[in-house]
Structures are given as C-alpha cells and as structure tokens.
Amino acid sequence: MYGRAVILFDLDGTLVDSLPDIADALAAAMRDRGHVAPSHAVVRTWIGGGARNLVAHAVAAEEVEPVLARFRAHYAATPVAATRLYDGIAELLDGVVARGHRLAILSNKPHDLTVRIAAALLARWPFVDVVGGRDGTPLKPSPVAALAIAAAAGVAPQACTMVGDAPSDVVMARAAGMRAVAVTWGYRPRAELVAAAPDVIVDEPRAFPT
Numbered sequence: 001m002y003g004r005a006v007i008l009f010d011l012d013g014t015l016v017d018s019l020p021d022i023a024d025a026l027a028a029a030m031r032d033r034g035h036v037a038p039s040h041a042v043v044r045t046w047i048g049g050g051a052r053n054l055v056a057h058a059v060a061a062e063e064v065e066p067v068l069a070r071f072r073a074h075y076a077a078t079p080v081a082a083t084r085l086y087d088g089i090a091e092l093l094d095g096v097v098a099r100g101h102r103l104a105i106l107s108n109k110p111h112d113l114t115v116r117i118a119a120a121l122l123a124r125w126p127f128v129d130v131v132g133g134r135d136g137t138p139l140k141p142s143p144v145a146a147l148a149i150a151a152a153a154g155v156a157p158q159a160c161t162m163v164g165d166a167p168s169d170v171v172m173a174r175a176a177g178m179r180a181v182a183v184t185w186g187y188r189p190r191a192e193l194v195a196a197a198p199d200v201i202v203d204e205p206r207a208f209p210t
Contacts, residue, residue, distance in 0.1 A: 005155040006128065007096060008146060008178070010164035011107035011114055012047055013186025015089055016121060019044055020082035022075065026058060029070035035059060047187045048166040050108040050139050051075075072110075079113050080120045086185055088205030093125045095208070104129040104149050106162070108139045128153055141168040143176035150176070167196035181208075 012018045019040060027037030038058060046057040055068045096103060105127055107114045114132030129149050133139050140146075150157045162173035165186025170193070173180035180198040184190045185205070193201055202208050 005159040006102045006104055006150065006153050007161045007163060008104045008106045008149060010140075010162075010166070010169050010186075011105055011109060011117065011132075013165035013188070014163060014169075014183055015085065015093075015105070016083050016117060017086055018079075018083040018117070019047065019187070021079055022047060022054070024082075025075035025078070026054065026071050028074040029055075029067050030058060032070045033059075033063060033067050035063070035067070044187050048108065048168060050133055051110065076113065080117055083117060083121070085121055086205060092205040092208045093122075097125060102153065103127045104153070105131065106140070106145055106149060107132045108168075109133060140164075141171035141175065143172050146172055146176040146178065150178075165193075167192050170196040170198045173198070183208075 009015050012022070023040040023043040026043060030037045035058075046054050051071060052064065052068055055064050055071055059067050093103065103125055105114065105118055109132045111132035111134045115130050118127065118130045129152060131145055131149060137145050146160070146162060147157060150160050157177040160176070161179040161181055162169055162176070163181040163183060164170070165183050166188045170180040170182055181200045181202060182193040182196065182198040183202045184193060185203070190201070200209060
C-alpha cells in the first residue's frame with residue numbers, strides 16, 4: 001500500500017506496552033510525597049504527552065516538580081522491568097523491513113529512555129533514527145522532530161508515514177505533511193482516533209497495511 005521511504009513509529013502504546021512500568025514509577029513517586037497512587041487504568045488515559053503532562057494529571061500544580069523528579073528517578077531505574085512488545089509487532093516490523101521501508105521511532109518519552117527501551121526490545125530491526133523528547137525540541141504534536149528525522153534520512157516529509165496510538169500523532173503527521181496511521185491497541189480510545197481523521201486506522205498489528 002505504501003510507497004513511503006520512512007515509517008516513523010511512536011513507542012509507548014504503539015510498539016511497546018510500557019503502562020506497567022510507567023504506572024509503577026508514578027505510584028512510587030506519589031507515595032514518596034505522601035499521595036495516593038492512581039490505578040493503572042487511570043494512568044493509561046494520561047500517557048502520551050510526556051512525563052510532565054503525566055504528573056500534572058496526577059497532582060496539584062505545586063506538587064508537579066517534586067513528584068516529577070521522583071517519577072523520573074524511579075522510572076530511570078527500571079524502564080524495562082515489565083515493558084514488552086505488543087503481540088504481533090515483531091511480525092509487523094519484519095514485514096515493513098521486508099518490503100524495503102526504513103524505520104524510525106519518534107516518542108515524547110525522554111530521549112535517553114527511548115533509546116534504552118529501543119535497545120532492549122527493538123535492537124533486531126534497523127531503525128535509521130530513534131528520537132525521544134529533548135530539551136529545546138517541542139514534543140508532539142509539534143512537527144519539528146518529525147521533520148528533522150525526514151531531513152536526516154534525506155527524504156521529503158511526503159515520503160514519510162507516522163504511526164501512533166494518539167490523536168497527537170495524527171495532528172503531528174498532518175502538520176509535517178506526512179501520512180497518518182492510527183493504531184487502536186494502545187492507550188487512547190478508538191473514538192478519539194476516528195475523530196482525529198487519520199488516513200488509516202489499524203485495529204491489530206497483523207492488519208497493518210504494508
């Protein structure tokens with residue numbers, strides 16, 4: 001289906017299920033500050049906008065900075081304790097590579113953690129770039145990082161596809177001039193993805209239209 005030179009994948013909720021490790025780190029951080037931790041089901045609805053956004057959902061404004069610092073410490077200590085590839089992702093990536101497409105990762109997770117998780121779980125695939133959130137570069141839905149990946153790969157944005165589980169991935173793809181593919185096995189409700197109007201919605205990895 002795609003004649004695309006580079007396919008960019010979101011990480012959390014798209015390639016890997018990182019909810020258990022994220023929720024456990026947030027729970028530990030909140031307990032450190034005397035707060036009651038939210039359930040994994042609630043944390044699931046907060047993932048996608050970066051660590052600060054996650055913590056801002058959980059605590060009052062005056063507690064964001066101290067809880068964020070503790071969350072980052074806890075999460076950095078064990079970012080791949082229970083995180084795993086979604087079922088079918090290995091076969092999806094194998095198929096994409098077999099068809100001659102190049103792969104990249106673009107996440108709002110801090111860059112060092114994005115690289116660590118990719119190295120632990122995705123090293124067998126030849127990603128041309130693995131990019132997480134970095135100081136000085138706005139997070140998705142800004143198109144800045146996606147456009148930088150396309151430029152580094154030597155392709156026009158129109159030769160790229162962004163695959164993610166959140167409306168922000170679709171918004172970013174539109175802003176960058178890229179094709180938008182939304183997947184429903186991640187953390188956002190299908191109705192939100194439908195409302196974002198991606199080019200394609202995929203309900204399971206084996207249905208990915210490579």
